[in-house]
Amino acid sequence: MKLKPARMLSEVLTHLFKKPATSGYPFEKARVTARFRGRIDFDSGKCIGCQMCVRVCPSKAIEIPLSEEQFAAPPVQQGQPAVPAKKQFDCIMKLGSCVYCWQCAETCPKHALITTQDFELAQIDPSKLVRHYK
Numbered sequence: 001m002k003l004k005p006a007r008m009l010s011e012v013l014t015h016l017f018k019k020p021a022t023s024g025y026p027f028e029k030a031r032v033t034a035r036f037r038g039r040i041d042f043d044s045g046k047c048i049g050c051q052m053c054v055r056v057c058p059s060k061a062i063e064i065p066l067s068e069e070q071f072a073a074p075p076v077q078q079g080q081p082a083v084p085a086k087k088q089f090d091c092i093m094k095l096g097s098c099v100y101c102w103q104c105a106e107t108c109p110k111h112a113l114i115t116t117q118d119f120e121l122a123q124i125d126p127s128k129l130v131r132h133y134k
Contacts, residue, residue, distance in 0.1 A: 032117050037100045039118040042091035042133035047112035049089045053104035061097035062104055064089050067134065095121055096129035 023030060032038070044067065053062050067088035091113075105113040123129050 030119075032119065036117050036119070037102050038116045039095065039100075039121060040093060040098070040102070040105055041114040041116055042093070043112050043114060044088055044090065044134060045112075046110045047089040047091070048110055049087060050109065052107045052109065053113055056103045056107045058101065058103070059097045059099050061094040061099075063092040065092065066090075069134070091133040093131045093133070094129065095131060096126055 040062075047064065049064060049066065051064055054060075054064055067090045069088055102115055105111075105115050121129070
C-alpha cells in the first residue's frame with residue numbers, strides 16, 4: 001500500500017476544522033434527554049407502605065421497611081387524647097441491582113418515589129450503591 005501524503009494532509013485539514021464528534025464529558029456537564037431514566041429519590045412523607053413498588057421491581061432492588069421514627073400529632077386541647085402516630089416508612093434502594101426501568105415510580109399511588117436524571121453513580125465500593133432514604 002502506497003501512502004499518499006496529499007490525501008492524508010487533506011483529511012487532517014478537514015478534521016482539524018470540524019466540530020468534534022464526541023462530548024467533553026467529564027470536563028463539561030453532560031446533557032441528557034428529557035426522558036432519560038436516572039436514579040430514583042424517595043419522599044417518606046408521602047409513602048403509605050403499600051409495597052406496590054417492591055412487587056413490580058423486576059430486579060428486587062427496593063425495600064420499604066417501617067421506620068424506627070414515628071411521629072404523633074400533639075393533642076389539640078388539654079385533656080384530649082393524642083392522635084395516634086402516623087406510620088413512617090423508609091426506602092432502601094440497591095442501585096447496583098436497579099435496572100432504572102422506573103416501574104416503581106410509575107406504580108406508586110402516592111408518588112412517593114421521584115424520578116431524577118442523576119446518572120453519575122459509579123462507585124468502587126459496592127456498599128455505597130445501597131442508599132437508605134429516611
